[in-house]
Amino acid sequence: MGSKCSVGLDFGTNSVRAIIVDAADGSEVATAVSDYKRGEAGVITDPSNPHVARQHPADYLECMVECMAEALAMAREAPGFSAEGIIGIGVDTTGSTPIPVNAEGTPLALTEAFTGNPNALAWLWKDHSSMAEAEKITALAKEHRPHYLQKCGGTYSSEWFFSKIWHCLNVAPDVFAAAESWVEFCDWIPAVLIGDTRPGNVKRGVCAAGHKAMYCEEWGGLPDAEFLGLLDAKMGALRPRLYERAYPSDVKAGALCAEWAGKLGLPEGIPVAVGAFDAHYGGVASGVAPGTLVKIIGTSTCDIAVAEKTGEPLTIPGVCGIVDGSVIPNMYGIEAGQSAVGDIFNWFVSHICLGEASTHAELTEEAAKLKPGQSGLLALDWNNGNRTILVDARLTGLLLGQTLHTTRAEIYRALIEATAFGALTIQNRMAEYGVPINRIVTCGGIAEKNPLFMQIYADVTGTRLEVSRSAQTCALGAAIFGAVVARKAAGGYDTTQEAQAAMTGVKDEAYEPNPAAQKTYRELYKLYRRLHDAFGVAGTTDVLADVMKGLLDIKNENGKI
């Protein structure tokens, strides 16, 4: 290993991971995970409201110390390692996970007055209690500030910053009143590390600001006070206590303070990067670049892309986030996604087959014996709504073409294919609006474990699929920004791209589209797209009476009567 290392701190939904990587090539020197101790695997719920999901900031701090210590202990086993060679720290977290803080930047949950108050905790990304507020924000923005919605796919989500803050005002006015400001989880951790959490001093990341808080330099940053005042006068009054500017992650949030250097066992004064969301750093660590789409495939899928700035503002209808600098500084960062991918296969196995983990392997083995089109089945991948390009949580699943002989494996394959068709729909939309994709890099468990899934995606999208080298792309992305804020002189890099070139890579095996399969999938996709538009796009009319027969024709052509 080289003598210089970088640290990545990756705060997930249930645990924190610390990673120490060789700054020269991104190879992992050590890694450790610490599970949150409070709630259910770190998530504090409300038995009377299934939409509530909160976290305790103390979990963040305690677990960060714990896993950093463990990672350092492991690193010390590596020949040539020295903690003194650590040159920088990057931080990524879930989001939007806003935290109400007092004037010192201390989370209200950590103050005596609000101990045990669930509304004073961090409002975890998957907290959906703010649905009514999100709908109102969308409606108000449509009427008064339509441009606000252009960068976030046309709909403001209940998972996002202002929906949650407003909901807090509505259900817990005491917490709202006590909050000097609200700070995103990914911004708060770097502020803690540099020893200055005062809201006005916190360097906010453009990733969270742009993707979740309608921040855009085109209109002067955050939504204006007048607009927020339309929500509630108190929301308008909060505006000056939020922030004016947000920064990409090649900017240093500050230097590691003595107190936290001591707690973490890291050198005092090393730079800490402005924070961002986990998936975006996963994109960076998987080599996202113009033309290269990164897909983080798990229970859902997050797509990360970037586009060069041309001087023209970039808008892609139905793509839920386009933010200048949110992934790679000075490029548009583009986030899209599918609200259920692995979750659909898990649903079918657990709820319908009443199967176990091994059932996935059995069904995959059977499904792999089928040819594209052979089952006569076609599905829509909307069991959890459609995030991109329809941005509609109220869509549901569809399965079409079943006979009295349809098997589990045929359905399983049809569900995989449906998610691949969903992926192609996103890719086509990006291409239509000037962001063509010629290479996909995947990461996540499915990408590493399921060659059938990968081959179907290659065949459906007609795109080469590669697999990210790192198994911990989000944490590696954080470490990459740790190396970037350290700069070249200190053993890091002056640009994100230089760091990517040195520190990221893909595995040897790749998945190339099979021309015969691609041909059949092109036919199937025509039918998928017609169902997609018929059921998903208001106003679409189509003659669908040929769809079932089209599937039978494809089925016959592919060898099964």
Next chain:
Amino acid sequence: MGSKCSVGLDFGTNSVRAIIVDAADGSEVATAVSDYKRGEAGVITDPSNPHVARQHPADYLECMVECMAEALAMAREAPGFSAEGIIGIGVDTTGSTPIPVNAEGTPLALTEAFTGNPNALAWLWKDHSSMAEAEKITALAKEHRPHYLQKCGGTYSSEWFFSKIWHCLNVAPDVFAAAESWVEFCDWIPAVLIGDTRPGNVKRGVCAAGHKAMYCEEWGGLPDAEFLGLLDAKMGALRPRLYERAYPSDVKAGALCAEWAGKLGLPEGIPVAVGAFDAHYGGVASGVAPGTLVKIIGTSTCDIAVAEKTGEPLTIPGVCGIVDGSVIPNMYGIEAGQSAVGDIFNWFVSHICLGEASTHAELTEEAAKLKPGQSGLLALDWNNGNRTILVDARLTGLLLGQTLHTTRAEIYRALIEATAFGALTIQNRMAEYGVPINRIVTCGGIAEKNPLFMQIYADVTGTRLEVSRSAQTCALGAAIFGAVVARKAAGGYDTTQEAQAAMTGVKDEAYEPNPAAQKTYRELYKLYRRLHDAFGVAGTTDVLADVMKGLLDIKNENGKI
């Protein structure tokens, strides 16, 4: 019991049933079943062609003797029974099951020259090897004799008389050449019993003739020789060797001959009724009458209705058979049906749940706890195509509305509901063309065993559902016609209606529509019908983007978010 009895002989796909009933009230004195011995449960298949399904006529004769003897032995245990009190015999069989016969009316399969030749056997109703011929007949009739198709739903089927005969000519010209004529199974058995099977003497039943051979007095009986000559000159040449007239079942085919009286142990000379198909007799024995629809519910469903003759010819588009006198003499007999009902539930349990018979009970119990509309699911019942009202074998299944929480029981219930919506669609179509239904009598296993199924049908159709008293309605129907051809003077009845009034009935429990459930199902049916037309009716356009949301609205109204 009264002193007079009637015999019904019911020839099914796998066995023959003999029934002896009290002619006074239709109560069962004795019954016995004999399974066919040849092939797989009586069905002779061809490993190289899955569409082939044949039967050996010797099975029919041997099993008839066997089960009649057993039934008589059982009847002799009943106080007051005497075989001398048997006043008549009725016969029903599967169909269209045509048999090639020689000049004596002996099936070619029973002659030395054709022993072992599969094409000389009886061509069982479910033999689908004649699909190409059926399509050509449909096309030729559309062009040259469009009225021929009006009474059979617009499409001539591969299961029917002329398709099979023509296919025989095409694949086995030697069999075709040796056949003096072709006789339906249901016509051949009565001819055997009266001791005269010569084709010219066989009294053909109007049920088989009208429903399967395009026979109609309006156009002079069977299709004319010129039309049959368009199929093949040899088909045209066969026409004079078929038949000129067909008869309803209140007509006597003849008197039981000495030879068969001896073989069966029945009195010589008693009348034998003209034969018909099993489902039609099931309708009669379940009390079919104007306004009363009989549903024989099993793996598929057969709907039997009748309508008074008004002087105007009756046509109901998409209803596959309307034949004067085919069910009750002097009324239009109407046959409709759903190509899969129990088969869809069996598919879901066996292929998807990998369950057993008990799984049906478990899923039914769970499904019964759900309220209409609560699952957010909607299905089309087309896993085996649609027989009525779309008459399209190339339609397939559809399931819509699934989320990540959808359960097996929810799908099971949605599948039951889908078949009920299919049933309502048939009922509505009949009503639109002047055949309103205000009462449904069901028979078959599901009707007796599954109250959830029955209640859903009552709620969906808004019609009172009753259950036929007899568990053996087809055989009872045959016995009813045995009593009718015996006439009142001999202890029978002069009309079918008089026999029905005395010999049929329903069970005490009935299923009344629940107004609240009916209301929800009315909303769901609107959506079902839109999917039905969108996917099933060529040329239909609709804006379907509100369908999934409509289901969610109904789901929310019915108590589950």
